[in-house]
Each structure stands twice: as structure tokens, then as C-alpha cells.
Amino acid sequence: MRHDKRSRQSLIQEIITQQAVQTQEELSEILAAKGMPATQATISRDIKELGLIKVPYQDTHRYALPDDHVLGATRDRLRRLLREVLTGYTVSENLVVVKTLTAGAEVVSEAIDKMDWPEVVGTLAGENTVLVVARSKDDAPRLASRLDELR
Known part of the structure; x- marks a missing residue:
């Protein structure tokens, strides 16, 4: 059975928030036990794309989601993703439709959400398209300018 990247990465996020995962090998074993086996290379790529970090845990380290309050890191991640x-x-009325490469929309959508821009009401991601809803028609062009600044 083929598992898509989005489902696997979602499961990885769920796993690392529910238990202490210290190595890629351990993560691989947990994914396999949950019916979603993945190669070490795939897991390594997922860790990088999800922006997972190692944080102190007991006398070692474990994987964790990046701190949502670290705006600078989020801005750098969004800049890398956009590039x-x-x-x-x-731009159309109060909407900005962002086109991405295949499978890029979800991570771009999440990064935009984490930026916590006041103009953004929310985002909705498909496979290669992000719909960004702005608060007003005047805010949509400002959002486009923010995207340009990050590229």
C-alpha cells in the first residue's frame, strides 16, 4: 500500500508530540509498526522539511517540532520554502492564490499561518495551491508584497 508524504509527515508530527523519539532509526521502527514504513532517506528528508529540531531530553536529545514562537526561524523557513x-x-479581491510545486502547498500554508501576519484570516492548502484569505481587499496586495519580500 502506497502512503503519501502528507500522511506520513502528519503521522511523524503526531508521534514526536506523543512520545520521546531520539533517533531516525527509532522513528522508522515506530512508523513501520503503525503500518507506514519509510526508508532512512525519506525520514531524513521529512525531518528536514518539517523543520524538526533536537531538544534536550533526560541525558540525551529527542525530536521536537520547532517552537512556534521563534518568528525568525519561521521567517527563514518560509523564505527557504518559497524559494x-x-x-x-x-491576487483577486481579498484572496491570494499561491501556486507551488507538487506537494509544496501544505508546508507553505503552515509556514504562512505561523507567520501570524495581521492581514491573514487563514489558509487552505491543496496539493500545489494555497488559498490565503486576507481580511480585506486592501490587505491582499500587502500579502503579495510580503511574499515578494521573502523570495
Whole structure:
């Protein structure tokens, strides 16, 4: 059975928030036990794309989600993501439709949400498109400018 990247990465996030995972090998074993086996290379790539960090745990370290309050890291991550996956965007009324490479929309959407920009009501991600809802027609072009600044 083929598992998609989005489901696997979601499961990884769930796993590391529920238990202390210290190594990629341990994560691989847990994923396999949950019916979603993945190669070490895939897990390594997922860890990088999810921005997972190692934090102190007892006398060693464990994987964790990046601190949502670290705006600088989020801005750097969004900048990297946009450079890698953004293919364009269109502004229409109070909406900004962001086009990405295949499978790039979810991580871009999450990164935009974490930026906590006052103009953004919310985002909705598909496979290669992010719908960013702005508070007003005047805010949508400001969002587009923010995207341009990060590229």
C-alpha cells in the first residue's frame, strides 16, 4: 500500500508530540509498526522539511517540532520554502492564490499561518495551491508584497 508524504509527515508530527523519539532509526521502527514504513532517506528528508529540531531530553536529545514562537526561524523557513517551491501567485479581491510545486502547498500554508501576519484570516492548502484569505481587499496586495519580500 502506497502512503503519501502528507500522511506520513502528519503521522511523524503526531508521534514526536506523543512520545520521546531520539533517533531516525527509532522513528522508522515506530512508523513501520503503525503500518507506514519509510526508508532512512525519506525520514531524513521529512525531518528536514518539517523543520524538526533536537531538544534536550533526560541525558540525551529527542525530536521536537520547532517552537512556534521563534518568528525568525519561521521567517527563514518560509523564505527557504518559497524559494524552493513557489511558482507564482495571483491576487483577486481579498484572496491570494499561491501556486507551488507538487506537494509544496501544505508546508507553505503552515509556514504562512505561523507567520501570524495581521492581514491573514487563514489558509487552505491543496496539493500545489494555497488559498490565503486576507481580511480585506486592501490587505491582499500587502500579502503579495510580503511574499515578494521573502523570495
